[in-house]
Amino acid sequence: MAYLTTHPDVVPLVSYRFGKGATSIDKYLELDGYKSLQKAIAMGPDAIIAEMKASGLRGRGGAGFPTGLKWSFVPKQSAKPKYVLVNGDESEPATCKDRLIFEHDPHSVIEGTIIAGLSVGAKMGFIYLRGEYRYLLKIMEKAIDDAYAKGFLGKNIFGSGIDFDAISHTGAGAYEVGEESALMESLEGKRGIPRIRPPFPAVVGLYGGPTIINNAETLATVPHIFRIGGAEYAKLGTERNGGTRLFCLSGHVEKPGVYELPMGYNLKKMIYDVGGGIPGGRQLKAVVPGGSSTPVLLPEEIDIGMDFDQVGKAGSMLGSGGVVVLDETVCMVEFALRTMKFYQHESCGWCIPCREGTDWLKKSLTRLHAGGGVDKDIDNIKYLAENMLGRTFCPLGDAAAMPTIAFVQKFRKEFEDHLDGKGCPYHHSLEHEAVLA
Amino acid sequence: MATETTTIFSPELAARFDKLVTQYPVRRSALIPMLLYAQDEVGYLSPAVIAEVAARVGIQENDVQSVLSYYSLLRTKPAGKFNVQVCTNICCMLRGGNELFEHCKKRLGVGNKGVTTDGVFSLEEVECIGACSWAPAIQVNYDFHENLTPESMDSLLDDYRAKAGK
Numbered sequence: 001m002a003y004l005t006t007h008p009d010v011v012p013l014v015s016y017r018f019g020k021g022a023t024s025i026d027k028y029l030e031l032d033g034y035k036s037l038q039k040a041i042a043m044g045p046d047a048i049i050a051e052m053k054a055s056g057l058r059g060r061g062g063a064g065f066p067t068g069l070k071w072s073f074v075p076k077q078s079a080k081p082k083y084v085l086v087n088g089d090e091s092e093p094a095t096c097k098d099r100l101i102f103e104h105d106p107h108s109v110i111e112g113t114i115i116a117g118l119s120v121g122a123k124m125g126f127i128y129l130r131g132e133y134r135y136l137l138k139i140m141e142k143a144i145d146d147a148y149a150k151g152f153l154g155k156n157i158f159g160s161g162i163d164f165d166a167i168s169h170t171g172a173g174a175y176e177v178g179e180e181s182a183l184m185e186s187l188e189g190k191r192g193i194p195r196i197r198p199p200f201p202a203v204v205g206l207y208g209g210p211t212i213i214n215n216a217e218t219l220a221t222v223p224h225i226f227r228i229g230g231a232e233y234a235k236l237g238t239e240r241n242g243g244t245r246l247f248c249l250s251g252h253v254e255k256p257g258v259y260e261l262p263m264g265y266n267l268k269k270m271i272y273d274v275g276g277g278i279p280g281g282r283q284l285k286a287v288v289p290g291g292s293s294t295p296v297l298l299p300e301e302i303d304i305g306m307d308f309d310q311v312g313k314a315g316s317m318l319g320s321g322g323v324v325v326l327d328e329t330v331c332m333v334e335f336a337l338r339t340m341k342f343y344q345h346e347s348c349g350w351c352i353p354c355r356e357g358t359d360w361l362k363k364s365l366t367r368l369h370a371g372g373g374v375d376k377d378i379d380n381i382k383y384l385a386e387n388m389l390g391r392t393f394c395p396l397g398d399a400a401a402m403p404t405i406a407f408v409q410k411f412r413k414e415f416e417d418h419l420d421g422k423g424c425p426y427h428h429s430l431e432h433e434a435v436l437a
Numbered sequence: 438m439a440t441e442t443t444t445i446f447s448p449e450l451a452a453r454f455d456k457l458v459t460q461y462p463v464r465r466s467a468l469i470p471m472l473l474y475a476q477d478e479v480g481y482l483s484p485a486v487i488a489e490v491a492a493r494v495g496i497q498e499n500d501v502q503s504v505l506s507y508y509s510l511l512r513t514k515p516a517g518k519f520n521v522q523v524c525t526n527i528c529c530m531l532r533g534g535n536e537l538f539e540h541c542k543k544r545l546g547v548g549n550k551g552v553t554t555d556g557v558f559s560l561e562e563v564e565c566i567g568a569c570s571w572a573p574a575i576q577v578n579y580d581f582h583e584n585l586t587p588e589s590m591d592s593l594l595d596d597y598r599a600k601a602g603k
Contacts, residue, residue, distance in 0.1 A: 094527065095565075124462075171469060172472060172509075189494070207463065250572060258570050288527075330531065342565070345564060
């Protein structure tokens with residue numbers, strides 16, 4: 001069982017019910033479950049959206065778009081049915097937070113989905129889980145069945161005259177499907193290839209109807225906003241970055257884990273205090289602050305608050321909340337190569353800059369890491385990555401290009417040390433030791 | 438479309454599929470879950486599985502093949518009884534994922550996507566499985582095993598081998 005790690009600075013809001021047996025609907029009800037939904041029914045659509053805007057909640061999937069604003073884009077009148085789509089295709093390397101929510105508090109996702117539906121007049125919600133999370137699908141299916149049995153889903157929920165249906169759905173292994181338009185394609189039973197936008201999903205989405213698409217953590221946060229109030233929620237975080245977030249700390253720290261911390265929490269403190277610092281007294285080399293697609297930060301750049309604006313100002317992104325800590329033993333070329341190997345594998349092949357770009361970058365980085373690179377390869381890698389930026393249908397091209405550019409810019413010397421047959425200085429020493437032993 | 442009268446699936450799965458195709462606004466939405474559930478029961482997506490799923494959804498077999506070739510969990514060849522999927526993505530790499538994968542190769546005597554001769558294990562190097570804070574991690578079929586070392590990996594494989602009765 002995956003678990004949440006504790007620390008005195010943790011603010012248990014989204015994780016309020018974790019470890020308390022809230023997969024049982026009776027326990028969930030005991031812990032204020034489905035009260036927010038009743039509150040939201042009484043408020044009506046306009047007040048729901050106003051409350052969401054007041055909360056300052058921004059999308060937890062990575063882009064950080066204000067959730068209330070996103071919901072307000074759905075047209076009031078629509079000839080086609082409207083839908084809510086929950087993005088639980090958590091696949092950005094370094095991200096393992098949605099897993100905890102589904103495992104410990106599946107009803108919060110259902111409740112958030114219904115509230116989202118109420119705000120725009122949608123009558124059906126789809127909860128899409130990545131295929132690898134099969135054990136969570138069982139938890140989610142049971143939660144949905146229990147909610148139907150209690151009358152929280154189905155016809156005339158809470159005597160409101162409003163109908164709402166929900167279904168859980170599984171993917172079958174694809175990072176690209178975490179992108180919202182590819183997610184809709186996948187749910188429609190097709191290859192997960194992005195759609196051209198505009199039109200945006202809020203206007204033309206799933207089955208051609210207006211669709212709200214939110215990350216699972218975003219929707220699981222919604223009932224808690226109505227539980228404590230939007231203004232109270234906003235106060236937990238920083239300006240324009242309301243609330244808390246589940247940060248996934250991984251890599252070279254003493255205490256890796258998922259921690260719920262206020263938005264704007266200091267990154268340096270997160271690593272050295274919450275995470276217990278770097279094992280073995282080794283030095284920090286770099287931090288990837290928000291999942292594998294976000295540009296790397298140097299040790300002198302990490303005295304910043306972890307919210308969308310402050311990390312953006314530092315030249316990176318808050319992304320999906322996956323903080324990867326790298327100590328001095330890491331070869332940055334190897335790390336860049338492994339990152340690119342992932343994006344090359346996951347590129348859907350629909351548009352050329354991404355399909356060819358990730359492939360050439362992987363080839364160039366492989367050769368460079370092995371010692372077969374020449375001086376101009378370094379600029380070529382940067383040039384290739386820069387030419388992918390903003391030239392693809394979906395953000396996967398950017399996700400591959402942005403970290404690559406940062407690796408070259410910030411660790412150029414390390415790339416140079418691999419050139420002209422020298423190969424990887426880190427691995428040479430390891431192999432050498434092995435030979436001596 | 439009428440319910441299939443002859444099926445290669447178990448009665449439970451066939452009943453589940455009958456219901457699944459009616460739950461979505463369009464039948465085709467059931468395609469990907471159906472392929473995964475069918476694979477779980479049959480072991481892989483054989484031509485017979487593809488044919489029946491296509492008929493149930495009401496699309497061409499080559500359309501099903503086009504979709505399944507996109508998704509990394511779907512396979513058209515049998516795997517071992519226990520499919521050992523070792524993550525070597527960045528977070529696992531930093532905490533010994535590559536070494537774990539190399540260890541499995543030696544221990545099982547197969548390479549990436551190989552199946553042991555007794556059919557008990559298959560081995561696969563996979564991308565991020567969402568266990569980053571508990572790295573290095575693997576999945577055996579759908580079960581997660583986290584914070585592994587080569588030693589704990591050995592005892593895990595022993596346990597699975599005992600389960601297979603070989």
